[in-house]
Amino acid sequence: MRSARFSAPSQLLIRTVANSTSNRPGSQSLNQAALNVKEETGNLASDAAKTIAGANLADHSAGEGTKDNFVDITKDNLSxxxxxxxxxxxxxxxxxxxxxxxxxxxxxxxxxxxxxxxxxxxxxxxxxxxxxxxxxxxxxxxxxxxxxxxxxxxxxxxxxxxxxxxxxxxxxxxxxxxxxxxxxxxxxxxxxxxxxxxxxxxxxxxxxxxxxxxxxxxxxxxxxxxxxxxxxxxxxxxxxxxxxxxxxxxxxxELEQISSERHALTDGREVVPNDNGPLKISRQKGGPQSPGFVSISHKQEPKEEEKKE
Incomplete structure (x- = not known):
């Protein structure tokens, strides 16, 4: 039975990677970088459109030459x-x-x-x-x-x-x-x-x-x-x-404070309804039987005897 003999190779060949640009950055220029960003943005928009549509796009992808972008996917589904x-x-x-x-x-x-x-x-x-x-x-x-x-x-x-x-x-x-x-x-x-x-x-x-x-x-x-x-x-x-x-x-x-200040200022306010002179009014908080929250009435002038006293 003959035995096989193995000898060392006379020349050792080193196989390099198939892609010579694998050790280079994906974008070697600003134009390539802009193109890559545009493509990635388009892919993200397309995925977003599919997500919005519920990823149920069998009719859309059936035809040949159909564009797979956000606008076309959205138009197809809206139509x-x-x-x-x-x-x-x-x-x-x-x-x-x-x-x-x-x-x-x-x-x-x-x-x-x-x-x-x-x-x-x-x-x-x-x-x-x-x-x-x-x-x-x-x-x-x-x-x-x-x-x-x-x-x-x-x-x-x-x-x-x-x-x-x-x-x-x-x-x-x-x-x-x-x-x-x-x-x-x-x-x-x-x-x-x-x-x-x-x-x-x-x-x-x-x-x-x-x-x-x-x-x-x-x-x-x-x-x-x-x-x-x-x-x-x-x-x-x-x-x-x-x-x-x-x-x-x-x-x-702050609104409650402003409201209380305004109500306080209404007491004794003078208005001129006619030519008979200013009319003094007073404000009173309405009770349970009052027709409104606030009652406005004519402020009575003190009598002459009270003024003298």
Missing amino acids: AVPKSAMAVGLAGGLPYIGASATTVYLAHQAGLVATGASTIDPGLAITYLDQALNFQVMYGAAMLSSLGAVHWGFEYARYGGQKGLPRIALGAAPAILAIPTLAAQPMMALAAQWMGFTLLWYADARATSNGWAPKWYGQYRFYLSLIAGTCIIGSLAGTSYYGPVGGHGFLTH
């Missing part, structure tokens, strides 16, 4: 949204936008009262602001409950198959979160509802990717949640920056 659903969704958001704008305006007015730049009654300014905040909270709770109830409709229609308790629970969860916010302080209630809108959008995106909802639903829900979230953040920021909330903050205490 699939029924016009009636889009119109009703946007119309339902208009009162919420109006409520947020009203809240910021009234917060600005309350702030002017606190600085003495407005003659509006401080208590009235606080009341209007509080009512605007409460309206936004109530409307937000109704929106959350309605968006959750959509999943009940999908379940009853057996869209994507019957899912049973998981989808029923998903439809009930927003209402369970929204109802307790009606009893909370408005600022805390808005913050809780913002969290609710965000979590519900994430759940809707997951439901879309799992086939529990139409492929366009994740994209549609994202923009509705974006409107609601922007309004909530605007109300919270505007109220915190411009004015106080009833019963909270240092500005509320």
Whole structure:
């Protein structure tokens, strides 16, 4: 049996890496760096569009030569949204936008009262602001409950198959979160509802990717949640920056002081209603049987005998 003999090679070849530029930086010039940044930004935007759409893009990726960027993905998904659903969704958001704008305006007015730049009654300014905040909270709770109830409709229609308790629970969860916010302080209630809108959008995106909802639903829900979230953040920021909330903050205490000072200054104020001379009036705090909070009456002049005494 012949034995094999191994001899040392006469020449040792060293194999280098296949890519000669592996030891060089990825961007060798400013132009290459700018191109790399542009490509990475485009990839991130594309991933964001897929996340917004619920990553349910089978129809989009089927065609050849289809661009995979944020704008095209968004257009494809928005074009699939029924016009009636889009119109009703946007119309339902208009009162919420109006409520947020009203809240910021009234917060600005309350702030002017606190600085003495407005003659509006401080208590009235606080009341209007509080009512605007409460309206936004109530409307937000109704929106959350309605968006959750959509999943009940999908379940009853057996869209994507019957899912049973998981989808029923998903439809009930927003209402369970929204109802307790009606009893909370408005600022805390808005913050809780913002969290609710965000979590519900994430759940809707997951439901879309799992086939529990139409492929366009994740994209549609994202923009509705974006409107609601922007309004909530605007109300919270505007109220915190411009004015106080009833019963909270240092500005509320300042408003109460201004109100008490104004009431003190109204005693003995002289007005000229006619040509008979100045009319002296006095203010008295209304009692339980009074028609108003404050009673204004003619201040009686002292009699001649009392003046002599």
